[in-house]
Amino acid sequence: MEFKLKALTPVWTGGVKGKNDKLHVTGIKGSIRWWYEVLIRSLGCDACNPASKNGNEKCSFDTKSFQKTKNLREELKKICPACNMFGCTGWSGKFILRIKDEKGRIKTNQLDRKDQFLIEFIEIKQFDPAEISLLKITLKLIVDYGAIGGKTIFKPSEIDYKNVLNYGEGRHYDYGVIGRSKDANGIDISKIPSGRIYYGDTKEMIDGYLQDFTNKTHSEDWPDLRNFWFVKGLCIDRERHNIIVNRDETHPFKNYKTRTGSLQIWLGGKQEVSKKIFSFHGIKPDAKIKKGNTHAESDLISGVRRCYGYSKKHELKEVVKLVIEHLEGDYSSLSKKIICGMEVLDEL
Numbered sequence: 492m493e494f495k496l497k498a499l500t501p502v503w504t505g506g507v508k509g510k511n512d513k514l515h516v517t518g519i520k521g522s523i524r525w526w527y528e529v530l531i532r533s534l535g536c537d538a539c540n541p542a543s544k545n546g547n548e549k550c551s552f553d554t555k556s557f558q559k560t561k562n563l564r565e566e567l568k569k570i571c572p573a574c575n576m577f578g579c580t581g582w583s584g585k586f587i588l589r590i591k592d593e594k595g596r597i598k599t600n601q602l603d604r605k606d607q608f609l610i611e612f613i614e615i616k617q618f619d620p621a622e623i624s625l626l627k628i629t630l631k632l633i634v635d636y637g638a639i640g641g642k643t644i645f646k647p648s649e650i651d652y653k654n655v656l657n658y659g660e661g662r663h664y665d666y667g668v669i670g671r672s673k674d675a676n677g678i679d680i681s682k683i684p685s686g687r688i689y690y691g692d693t694k695e696m697i698d699g700y701l702q703d704f705t706n707k708t709h710s711e712d713w714p715d716l717r718n719f720w721f722v723k724g725l726c727i728d729r730e731r732h733n734i735i736v737n738r739d740e741t742h743p744f745k746n747y748k749t750r751t752g753s754l755q756i757w758l759g760g761k762q763e764v765s766k767k768i769f770s771f772h773g774i775k776p777d778a779k780i781k782k783g784n785t786h787a788e789s790d791l792i793s794g795v796r797r798c799y800g801y802s803k804k805h806e807l808k809e810v811v812k813l814v815i816e817h818l819e820g821d822y823s824s825l826s827k828k829i830i831c832g833m834e835v836l837d838e839l
């Protein structure tokens with residue numbers, strides 16, 4: 492199975508000494524897995540947290556039990572659907588991920604803006620038809636709403652000219668937004684369905700497949716599509732982000748203000764705890780924005796400007812309220828544009 496995509500911004504996959512020197516496929520695979528988990532959880536099935544340091548929060552394949560029972564099907568139901576596909580301790584997963592350039596050669600250097608590329612899932616253990624559909628839905632979610640790879644937490648500056656690559660070592664630069672590949676006539680050749688996938692018979696098949704899993708690893712803090720919000724065509728700049736999470740701009744360590752609520756600290760993140768708000772300005776790296784000037788529409792890359800984030804269970808309303816409240820004014824139409832996870836699920 493393969494998909495034809497285009498990098499709308501560079502994709503950061505990490506590397507030696509923090510340099511984006513070559514393409515690390517594991518960075519892409521990890522990101523696809525993260526979105527796959529987000530999707531699985533929203534469909535009412537548990538997906539573990541492979542990044543956790545706590546062994547109880549992630550699956551491991553029971554090799555001893557398998558040696559006794561020899562029943563692979565039964566043993567695989569004890570680890571979560573994401574571990575089935577992507578692997579965990581004792582189980583290597585079902586596919587190898589390969590990234591190729593537009594001429595079909597294995598891509599070794601980083602994905603740069605405008606690069607057309609092929610993302611290939613090489614099946615080494617047979618996929619269930621439901622797993623194929625789930626992968627397609629995941630790719631659709633990433634391309635239409637999300638982002639991939641590292642450095643997706645960089646905040647756009649409220650000062651336009653700072654958003655280009657050559658300002659401050661690109662500290663406000665966009666990374667990780669990818670789109671569908673199109674042919675010379677503008678026809679979508681990505682192989683990601685544009686219509687609904689999780690629908691009718693396919694929905695029934697996916698629901699039936701997910702029902703069989705018995706693993707119980709979950710936390711209400713883990714990202715679940717049902718608790719996501721998305722805005723296409725708008726971004727949240729650094730200044731507005733700090734207001735939303737109640738951070739003190741003037742403090743040397745940009746600390747939270749005193750009496751900041753736990754929800755805001757959770758959203759803003761802290762050391763080793765990720766932020767929960769992601770935002771992309773979409774300004775071209777070579778935009779001719781001079782000091783003191785604001786960007787013109789022509790300085791934007793089409794389709795990149797977007798933001799999204801997630802909340803804990805039961806707190807989505809409050810988070811959406813916070814986002815809208817602090818963005819009203821220039822962003823007065825935001826309340827109409829913000830769309831929540833369940834609505835997105837209806838489009839996938």
Ligand SMILES: [Zn+2]
Binds near residue numbers: 540573574
């Ligand atoms: Zn798992």
